[in-house]
Amino acid sequence: MSKTICREINLAETAKFLKKHEDYIILTHASPDGDTLGSAYALYYGLKEMGKVAQVLCSDLIPSKYSYFATKTDHITNNDAVVIAVDVADEKLLGALEDNFKGKVKLCIDHHISNTRYAENLLLDSNASAVCEIMYELLKKLKVNINDVTAKALYTGIATDTGCFKYSNVTAKTHLIASELFEYNIDAAEINRLMFDTKSKNLLQLERMVLDTAEYHFDDKCILLTVTDKMQEVTGCSGTDLEGISIISRSVEGVLAGITIKQTGDNTFKLSLRTFPPLDASAICKTLGGGGHKAAAGATLEGTLSEVKEKILAAVKDNMEKTNVWSSADK
Ligand SMILES: [Mn+2]
Incomplete structure (x- = not known):
């Protein structure tokens, strides 16, 4: 064709x-x-x-x-x-x-x-x-x-x-x-x-689990949340139920990049990224094979959870350094 x-x-x-x-x-x-x-x-x-x-x-x-x-x-x-x-x-x-x-x-x-x-x-x-x-x-x-x-x-x-x-x-x-x-x-x-303003009891339980996974990077300018297979299994929440989770990532004071990683297969993860200027979620996700808008974008990544995290954090770091938001050279 x-x-x-x-x-x-x-x-x-x-x-x-x-x-x-x-x-x-x-x-x-x-x-x-x-x-x-x-x-x-x-x-x-x-x-x-x-x-x-x-x-x-x-x-x-x-x-x-x-x-x-x-x-x-x-x-x-x-x-x-x-x-x-x-x-x-x-x-x-x-x-x-x-x-x-x-x-x-x-x-x-x-x-x-x-x-x-x-x-x-x-x-x-x-x-x-x-x-x-x-x-x-x-x-x-x-x-x-x-x-x-x-x-x-x-x-x-x-x-x-x-x-x-x-x-x-x-x-x-x-x-x-x-x-x-x-x-x-x-x-x-x-x-x-x-x-x-409406969520199920199960979703509330899932949100509690996800909050426990919160990791901060780059002087707290970036938060990373993880939704594993196991959490989805235990709570029965998956797919579109999880839409609201990425919203949490953009609500933390001082955070310019909110990363949510959702497991969709054994070695497959979906990234939802939320950013504030001067960071560009669309540009970051593009380097990871995905796309979206300036403030909200996504990508699908293969690998183990730690490999996927590493790739995403590297891409975010790159955008932070390009936009002078954060630099490892200052450390
Ligand atoms: Mn739309």
Whole structure:
């Protein structure tokens, strides 16, 4: 198969593209979060309004906390259906769906600066806090009716990708779009309670275990948390349950780099990195084969836990020295 040449398209061209075809498959990334699900379902409801047939596909089970908008979609059997990926920066992030859809994504809608340009057409806005911001503008452009459920889906994506309107990715536009979504019956307080202020007893137990693993490096400018297989087994928490753990790493006073390492296999670990300026999580993770945003990025690493830790710490140290945040030469 020849390598796809990726064409960057704008909002109007994307709208045109969506009008042109009839059947769509919408892919989310694995370990789905509020933004990939919110934008996928908002697009689904929009396409339904346009009289199209569409299905949302995710390699993992969709957590029940999203059930107020993530409901059953159409089931597509048509082989010619047009494949769209939302909030998926790299084909690898499709998880088990990669086998089926590698090289077949016709349109990707994303906000990751690290997007690997695997799709035939790409609508990318790295200034958008969430794909749901882009999706809102796209639905407006298409002049489709936005109903309350669509508005809830969009609000969820924006709220979750901004840590409830707290992160550095929030812009005036983020608030403007959120305020327009308040015109609908979304019950934002309830959405935020579900997304940010509710956790299971098991997750609380897991968090206690993870806090016990805390290591500090580079004069406490870096914290490293570990979630082992064993902890996931004991508490029954895994995958998307662990989303909130990396948030802990960015909450410690004086920390500029919050590292969370989650074991996903015998010798496989997933890194979630959170940074504050001048550190650049996206650049650090890129050197480790991953990617993401400036303040939040990730990578998957192979090796023993101590090997993986060493690799990650070396990459963080390198970025700290480059940005004059910390230097071993001063020691
Ligand atoms: Mn996102």
